Amino acid sequence: MSIIIPVFNGHNFILNCLRSIENQDNEEVEVIVVNDGSTDDTKNIVENATFENITLKMINQSNKGVSSARNTGIREARGKYLLFLDADDTLIPNILFETKKILVQHNPDLILGKTSSASQSSLTNDKTKRIDMNIAVEKVLNGETGGYLGCKIFKRNISKEVMFDKNINICEDLYFTLLFLLRSNKIFWFKEPLYNYTQRVDSISHSFSNLIDENNNWKYVTVISKIQEKFHKYPVAEKYIYRTLISYEIDGIITLLSHPDNYLTLKKLRYQLRKEIPKIFLKQNISFFQSIVAVSLAFVPIAILRKIKQKIKD
Template sequence: MITIIVPIFNSENFLEKCLESILAQTYKDLEIILVNDGSNDRSKDICNAYAKIDSRIKLIHKNNEGVSAARNDALKVAKGEYVGFVDSDDWIDPKMYENLYKLIRSTDSDISVCGYKTRLNSSINGKIDYFTIEDNKEKINILIKNNQVGGYLWNKLFSMDIIKKNGMSLFDENIYFCEDLLYTSQLFMESKSVSVTTASYYNYITHGNNSTSYTYSKSKLTALLALQQIIDKFQDSINGGLELYKDLFMHINISLLMNGMKQKKLDKKTTLYLKKNLFRYNLLDLKSYKIKLSCLICRINLRLHYIIWNNFYGK
């Protein structure tokens, strides 16, 4: 059985399409856990209505605590041998879980992965390829290097055994950005193998630009904590090779500094923290020339970097 976990918060405009796509799966042995995370729109009513028409649906209604807490609550009661996650404003193709299940079983992997489609990328690949990854350095880096794999939860099927075996059944509820990447990277590194299909079965909907690169908020500082956990946990075991994660850490750190300065939202403690992070890694540990240069200028003269950044990106 596959458990599909859907955290829901104020998704009334998208939820029915999402649920219809799950119920239309050609793989029928499903447990569908809907976690209504304190929605104040019609999401609760929609969940209740669908639970009446399909016995595979299980409901959790709770006060709003965030997506990580919602996923944790679902994992605690999940009974499937495999677990998938679907965001409530997206939808999936009918054969997604059938094909991910066949892939994970045929390759004896712990995780299977498919591609995804957006409005800018609307078709499934003409030629579908499959590959399996066993090398740890490749497993950790493909999450950043290959955007179609990514550090997302929603385009993957996880063995429940590996989740339970490694004691990672719970998401860190204090991480609000890159929490998916943190969780997924741990499971990837603990897996014996990961199998990937280039076929795009997941339909991802974007709602404006919520990137860490474009706005500042204190909650986005937790992305740095997530990345630092990944780097600290795995850099010794794979003898370095985490330059992409260090690049991402420094990119987010500099972006938060620049946007925080522009929006005048930085307090003294946060400013000192972000400035200190500029020296966390040797410039030789960074892969991107552009990020190396930005980091160097910030170290020498933060105000100069802000003027340059504001002229090119801050408008």
């Protein structure tokens, strides 16, 4: 297995990440650290550290972003399977040994593990279960595994075909995961977390409601729309994606009602939602209440919506 770790200015936590890999019950792995233009001591710390059971390779490149760094790691990797970690994440003890059993026995294209915050799955009492495309998409979009890369194991030959889109700097992990699913035949659900996820104060938030930057709001909806286009051949999966798209459009409009500086993005989101209205009532997994909210947010004047929101807050 190859573990790919993109890092930018990670001198405070990169060693903890690497030690968590080193302590994986003598499981030999290839670790590729892609130093994406760090300006701190990250490079020296990694180069001067010594490890057992790790074949460590460090690649230094100018700052090109996390997608480019991950693509660099994919091109350099030699393992049959890939696991992506952020530099401030750590692996769960013994987890590589546990997942290796699945890799050897089933030769999957993709393993989906739980996020550490996901509730217990009701899918099966077994720890491991093969699932189909529709269930996999549902688990990605309902948060059980999410778009987070650290709780997934990808077959490398498929990753070389998919790669990360360097033009997407929001939800790039979700986009990659769902595109990977389209090329996967054998998908396994592993009902445990694979890693400890750390959300730093200075990292990009995964919560849409916190993304009040004009470009980020619009990019988020744009990415979900692109995903929707890719899944038109999978009606059940497409329903989950459509529900996510509508939810993010609604959340984005509600959020931006409190941010008058982002008026143009608010208008774009309302226009996008208006285009969806004819289809909303035909989708089985869009609730009636959500449909009414969507219609109101799409057509009620912004000034009135802002007054309503203020009254609710008060």
